[in-house]
Amino acid sequence: MIEIIQTGPFNTVQDLGRTGFRNIGVTTSGAMDPLALKAGNSLLGNETGAAVVEVQTYPFKLRFAKQTAFAVTGADCGASLDGRMVQPWCALPIEAGQVLELGQPRVGTRAYICIAGGIDVASVMGSRSTSLRGAFGGSEGRFLSTGDVLKLGEVSTALNFPATGLAVIDPAFALTDFYPANEDGALVVRAIPAGEHALFGADAERFWMQTWKISTQSDRTGYRLMGEPIKPTTPVEMRSHGVVSGVVQVPPSGEPIIQMADANTAGGYPKIAGVIEADLWRLGQARIGSRLRFVRATHAQAAAVEKAVATFIDDVRSTSRMVCDALQAMK
């Protein structure tokens, strides 16, 4: 078990989300940075989609009630264990009673506390993710509160991590061949033109050319962007239709909205683009007030990046076990 000692609002239990129910209005939810969740779980030997704690308001503090292993992935928030600094993205063994503390992020925005066995909250419609809008899943359908106690899942074959831990190389470094570098401080996000792209005429090009700022009206549901408005050549009225995370809609104001993990299940705004799935984790770590730019991608490019990420995650899993076994054998 773990006990939450200190938390701000909007910190929740998340896994890879609740798929298959958008047709009845159930949002997918899930981690805003699924790569951090997958890497942490793979490092620990958990199922790739095991439930973790997503932290997006700080400081955050918890106490472990039993001996286990954990890793903090995602944002680098200067995590410390009993006051001792721990390496980011590093799996460490811990004793019962030890206290993990996360401070304000130095890099990124959302940290993921992954623990051996995963967070064992009830699975609702196939997922342990918290649906804040639906008020179900996770810990009683709400964000975590001080004093909450969360159970941990059983560990089938525990890895024996060395006392110094075992870390994952920063994915941004490991996957540098597959992710474009920032341009003039702006995050480069790849997207594919969507259904109503052509309706924007010359403004469509301005969508791709300009740098957008992530506004304060941004959360797990969506990021509202600020910039020079773009408008369709003629006003359009569309029936509401299904949308998914990554869809970039343009409301009448002309400033786009990117649907994120808690994306609405339907909407009637015209869609100008869709962010490729493999780039959503980078948006999940982008700060409010930071800038981004969209660049066109093809379906083939999107598939190639997804494949590279999947290979990286598989490699983390197999190498972690191999290293732990080798260190045990050489004791």
Add this chain to the structure above:
Amino acid sequence: MTKPDFSDPAIIERLAAALETAGVDGIEITRPDQSLLIRLSSSAKGPARQVRSGKTDSVGAAAIVKAPMAGEFWSLDLSRTATPAASTARDAIGFLRVGPTLLPVSAGPSKRLGRHLVEPGTIVGFGDPIAEVETEA
């Protein structure tokens, strides 16, 4: 019974001679206050010796940290150098890169890094000396 002083050249010489006589390649002796490493090798030019002796009980005295397994030695987490504010475990004196993972290597309790003994990017094997550490005051 008094403990032998492994920094005494006469004792090192006697031990090395005994090893040669016995046909042993080397010996490493570690105790809380001292350490001694003697490696012997034969070549066409005759026997060669590598001797490393050190006291480890006093403040500032050196000890050797060895690679816990094979890997590529990194003196720091190169994957995060692009972000100068990135955190690093306080006592990590280096890392071994194995595929997509990094194995932190610590100085040990109450120790601090003296100097690295291998260049960043070097492939090291299990037991290879990678750093000299000193006892903290």
